Amino acid sequence: MKPVRSLARVMLSGIFVVSGARNLQNPGRVVPAAKPVTDRVAPLIERNWPGAPTDTETLVRVNAGVQLTAGLLLASGRLTRPAALVLAGTLVPTTAAGHPFWNTDDPAARAQNQIHFLKNLGLFGGLLLAAADTEGRPGLRWRAGHRIGHSRRSVERAVRTARREAKIAVRSAATARRLPG
Structure with missing residues (x-):
């Protein structure tokens, strides 16, 4: 084209x-x-x-x-x-x-x-x-929306990871308290 x-x-x-x-x-x-x-x-x-x-x-x-x-x-x-x-x-x-x-x-x-x-x-x-005409490349609106969606997904992943790590830390702390020491 x-x-x-x-x-x-x-x-x-x-x-x-x-x-x-x-x-x-x-x-x-x-x-x-x-x-x-x-x-x-x-x-x-x-x-x-x-x-x-x-x-x-x-x-x-x-x-x-x-x-x-x-x-x-x-x-x-x-x-x-x-x-x-x-x-x-x-x-x-x-x-x-x-x-x-x-x-x-x-x-x-x-x-x-x-x-x-x-x-x-x-x-x-x-x-x-x-x-x-964007020459087949994504337009500015699409790129901005895509970047926002990408950022939102990154934040959601970070939140899930932080929750998971917090649960692991709580379990580790609980386990450490139960151990005689």
């Missing part, structure tokens, strides 16, 4: 690597579409990270850089689960800015934006699957 997983990750990350590199080099081509979204996000950024840049071009570059980096991590098989989550997070503003079909009056443009919106929704689903 490893080759299929590796190929799927490369295929899934391809669009993020290419568009991230393209938007990092030339953010001006998407700035007009991104402006309505960045204008709504800028106050949140200013409130939580004072002094952080909030101009649209910089935010487009940051998003592009994150997509490029996380896409390369996903494609290379390194930190795949966090990379997939980060890519899913960057996909939300990208989709909202780039394909707002609900704001388009032209039927042809509306249909085109709706198709791209749904495509991005499918990519989002694929990224969630990649983020949940």
Whole structure:
């Protein structure tokens, strides 16, 4: 299953690597579409990270850089689960800015934006699957539960052993008292 997983990750990350590199080099081509979204996000950024840049071009570059980096991590098989989550997070503003079909009056443009919106929704689903993929290894929840169960059984064994040893000690003490000595 490893080759299929590796190929799927490369295929899934391809669009993020290419568009991230393209938007990092030339953010001006998407700035007009991104402006309505960045204008709504800028106050949140200013409130939580004072002094952080909030101009649209910089935010487009940051998003592009994150997509490029996380896409390369996903494609290379390194930190795949966090990379997939980060890519899913960057996909939300990208989709909202780039394909707002609900704001388009032209039927042809509306249909085109709706198709791209749904495509991005499918990519989002694929990224969630990649983020949940443990590659056949037990997940964190199972490992924690297994470790807790293992610890509980160890404690129960220790208690049984201590009881058994206490009974033996009591018997030995009783036997020692009965012996003339």
